[in-house]
Amino acid sequence: MKIRKLAALALAVATCWCAGATGLVPLPVSVRETKSLFRFGSAATVYVLDPQLKPLADYLAGYLTPARVVRPQGDLYKRLELTGYISLGLLPEGDTLPAEGYRLRVLPEAVVIEGRDYAGVFNGIQTLLQLLPPRALAGNFPVSGVCLSGLEITDYPRFSYRGMMLDVARTFVPIEDVMRFIDNLSHHKINRFHWHLSDDEGWRVEIKSCPELARVGGFRGGDSPVWPIYGHWDEKYGGYYTQEEIARTVEYARVRNVEIIPEIDLPGHSRTAGKVYPEILCANPRVNTAQTAGYDRRNVWCATREENYALLDKILGEVCALFPSEYIHIGGDEVEMDQWSDCPHCKAKMEAEGWTDGIRLEGYFMARVTEILARYGKRPAVWNEAMEGGGLDPGARVHGWENRKAGLEAAAAGYRTVLMPNEYFYFDMKQSPLEPGLTWAGVVSAEKNYSFDPAREGFTAAQMECVEGVEATFWSELYASQEHDYLDYQTYPRICSLSEVAWTPQPRRDWADFSRRLSTAHLARLEALGIRYRTPPHTTPVRRITPQVSFSSSIRESTSNPYSNIERYRHYARTAVSCRPGDWFLYSFAAPVDCRSIELITGYDFLPRGIVTRGRVEVSYDGVRFERAGVLEKGRITVRPSAPVRALRIVSECTGNGETHVILYPPRVEPR
Ligand code: TNX
Secondary structure: HHHHHHHHHHHHHHHHHHHOOOOOOOOOOOOEEEEEEEOOOOOOOEEEEEEEHHHHHHHHHEEOOEEEEOOOHHHHHHHHHOOEEEEEEEOOOOOOOOOOOEEEEOOOOOOEEEEHHHHHHHHHHHHHHHHOOOOHHOOEEOOOOEEEOOOEEEOOOOOOOOEEEEOOOOOOHHHHHHHHHHHHHHHHOOOEEEEOOEEOOOEEEEEOOOHHHOOOOOEEEOOOOOOOOOOOOOOOOEEEEOOHHHHHHHHHHOOOOOEEEEEEEEEEOOOHHHHHHHHHOOOOOOOOOHHOOOOOOOOEEEEEEEHHHHHHHHHHHHHHHOOOOEEEEHHHHHHOOOOOOHHHHHHHHHHOOOOOOOOOOOOOOOHHHHHHHHHOOEEEEHHHHEEEEEEEEOEEEEEEEHHHHHHHHHHOOOOEEEEEOHHHHEOOOOOOOOOOEEEOOOOOOHHHHHOOOOOHHHOOOOOOOOOEEEEEEEEEOOOOHHOHHHHHHHHHHHHHHHHHHOOOOOOHOOOHHHHHHHHHHHHHHHHHHOOOOOOOOOOOOOEEEEOOEEEOOOOOOOOOOHHHHHHHOOOOOEEEEOOOOOOOOEEEEEEEEEEEOOOOOEHHHHHOOOOOEEEEEEEEOOOOOOOOEEEEEEEEEEEOOOEEEEEEEEEEOOOOOOOOOEOOOOOOOOOO
16 A cells, blocks of 8 residues: 555656746746645546636547536635645736736636736646647647646737738648647737738739639649639639638637638739739739730739729728728739739820829729728738838728838837737748848848847837738748748748747847747647648758850840850849740750759749749750650750750750749859
């Protein structure tokens, strides 16, 4: 008997998890360790002290096993065995803790979570889940005998808007993956999910009154009027969300304290909509498609066609009904103004109003769309360019993305402002120079993101009041052509860093401390969540040689990036027009090249655009006769020659590539 008791004690000690709060992400406002110890009994009992918290109790119970959710009532409350439980309650009315704040106490008899509101209780639960062993985040964690060391945490967010944007237009993300993405955001106390649902290359939301928008515009390549771009090439590629799926996702996110803000990008970035309904584009008498092998790349809604606003009323009416958010994001970025200046109606409108700059017409367009939203009880959220047109609704929320100044200007003008300057918040950028990712905003490492402090941007106190928070983006041009884990790889652990920029008081933030918590505690949690996060890669430089080569083509070269770039092994070359079937590109070596392999690359090597979508490759060993060496895949081929090579030739089999040009790199020759 004695021995059994000892064994039980030893087991209890062995299963005791007393890591305390040393590894929390994001770091709370205040943590005080106490001497006490809490131990779960044979089961987790979750008391719900307020009926509105029942969904959260069920949520928490899903992570623990065995677990029961109890709503104490009258007498029953007294009769219950009141030790070893978790209670979820709301703070009393007069409590001064800010919105979304919570207090979490690990007492000897109970874990007590008290939230300022529903969101506060949710955030407290996230902290509790991080106090448990990492595998608790995988769900159904057996609690019996598990201990927590005593704590008192008081915590609340630095910013009310803690956002992450996902571009599902360039690369379609299946609904289950979107839900998983949202779930993972919520574990980091990120409370806004900005869902970029439409762009030039895809329309992802079902609109019942305009069913073609998603049914046709949800796909590109193959028989779709939207030409392939950004990976998958010849195969028809895409997908869209039904309204039923979206409603389910909105509810899923709501339970997790995540508000979804949908974006329909207007009036630019709308090539897909223009392919489905060509009449929405400007009545441009001279559309020039000579450069694009016949493809009309126009992508801007005509600002003066009255029927466009009626159509937008139908579309946005459904979007507003689907999403309960106060704001609907209506884009406003990167409008190609020449499409308006070439349109007789838009030109006439500009002249009548005395506007000399197209941006004023954008201001007009946005005002009309704002009116539509207002009728559905919504306000507009916009990219910062939309401010420049003048007359942007004072109730609009501005996302300052172009640079740091954009956020300053928005707040100075009194707009509710979300800060997201690309050089800190664009998670489609590379994380280090040799990794995949775009580069136009520089290398955005987690450390770079972490270093952003809104308070150092130069806002006055009054302007700071306008700053609602921060947001990072994942634009997905590159994603379609990468392995499946790319989304996780690009966003984690950068989202962990984002969570502290958004949540943790600046004086508590320290990169070295964050990295320590990340590596000693938090990466294990990401693993339990099934996140294939980035670890810094080991890259060994590849050896290359640069044999003398001359380059020619059936297509003429561009002036900006001539073919001599290939001959000089410099950067890339660019054609002046897109490619058609039978067009060829010839690389001739001055002397036979004895090598292990030669890689030929069409399209930008950092972005899958400007590619010879379909083409065969031929090799010549004598400089006269050519034999088939293979076909391009995603615009590339690696030829492993059987003898010294005299020449290589790419022969296009595609009618255009959705672009105005083809990109070609110098051959990458690997010596023997
Ligand atoms: C700029 S950010 C864009 C996007 C691209 C992104 C690529 C913004 C409002 N526009 O359309 O996907 O750069 O990094």
